[in-house]
Amino acid sequence: SAVISQKPSRDICQRGTSLTIQCQVDSQVTMMFWYRQQPGQSLTLIATANQGSEATYESGFVIDKFPISRPNLTFSTLTVSNLSPEDSSIYLCSVESETARNTIYFGEGSWLTVV
């Protein structure tokens, strides 16, 4: 399985600011995904990030609020912009295994609290 590292693991941010979360994978992967887990809720897919193309966003998520970069096959960033308390969540980076299709592995998550 892929080893996925996320930074920061936790942060407390002021409303109106932005936070950029980094995701580093120990191997090259084609498909990377960003999920959100709000308190007491299930994980929800924000967007799919493929290297060399614009991220594909799910319904209810827009690029202006959640800009994503994917500069190479091992790295991606998710920015949560113009923070509000409703953005307090765990944000998770995940990748599809290159050897086991449709098998998704997750990073440790980044816990964001907006005050």
Next chain:
Amino acid sequence: AQSVSQHNHHVILSEAASLELGCNYSYGGTVNLFWYVQYPGQHLQLLLKYFSGDPLVKGIKGFEAEFIKSKFSFNLRKPSVQWSDTAEYFCAVTQGGSEKLVFGKGTKLTVNP
């Protein structure tokens, strides 16, 4: 839209008790099914998965799950739980060839020693 239901929010068991966590999904086409586990302070880990073939799938740590197509279910089972099984368990589904996971809300399992 596809949805996944996990009926139990919090399950509390004693060690050696048997476990069954329910999972139902709404999509009628071809699905891939997953159970993930999140131990306290750790990241989500894949417990087991079903793509095709034998509907009884065995995973790590003695867990198994049975796909019952007629019931749209993929329940997770373990004959005898241990204290170390205390965690949150998530059922997830992808449709056909899609990589997009749709998750249930999770079931928190507490195993008392």
